[in-house]
Amino acid sequence: MTGRRGGRPLVPAYLSTGGVARPSRAHLERLSVLTGSGEPAPAELPAAQTALLEELEHGSLTVLEASALLRLPVSAVLVLAADLLDRHLVLARPPIPPARRFDPDLLKRVADGLRDLKHR
Template sequence: MPPEYTDQAVRPYVMTAGRVSPSRNTVGVDTLLMTASDGPALPLTATREQRDLLAMCVRLHPLVEAAARLRLPVSVVTIVACDLIDSGRLRARSPVPQAGRPDPRLLQELLDGLRKL
């Protein structure tokens, strides 16, 4: 059973400094995020959300999963991620386009054929 909703003391508009849209329109819920190994260190004024997102993204994470783990709205995490990308501390990768993915029916036929061998 999911935990019950608890209102946070800090409102989302405070976490994003009042911004409601990200600095990039290329970052979506399926964008993959990873900490930049050669990125500059976070300043002492970095927010808890920035620190938590960078710590989590040492391994590749989709933006939507990061938002769920941080228990923050996707819109807030998108703005925080864009700030970190702009500063060179976070890298964003687009997911594999649908056209580049194998057809599930073809894979099933291949699996069925291998099982018959």
């Protein structure tokens, strides 16, 4: 969304969201994964939303990745994505939670059990 050297946007980020400051969906996060729904985009879709949909044609992206590609603040992409979700043009899923740390005692018992089976 930049048009000048140095990366400064031609249009301020708040204008890319139509002046909307907060997303309509509170569950979207920076690491939420966005995917295009495959539905055809209406012709009157704002340019920033069209750009987001075009980026999603190549595969799924997190909100953070989309923000970097579009050169818009994360807050603006959250607003754009929420509106596209409301229009059923984008699907979103929560980020994958970090894996829990394994239990070292369980790992030791499994290894001991495998050794016992080998020696029988």
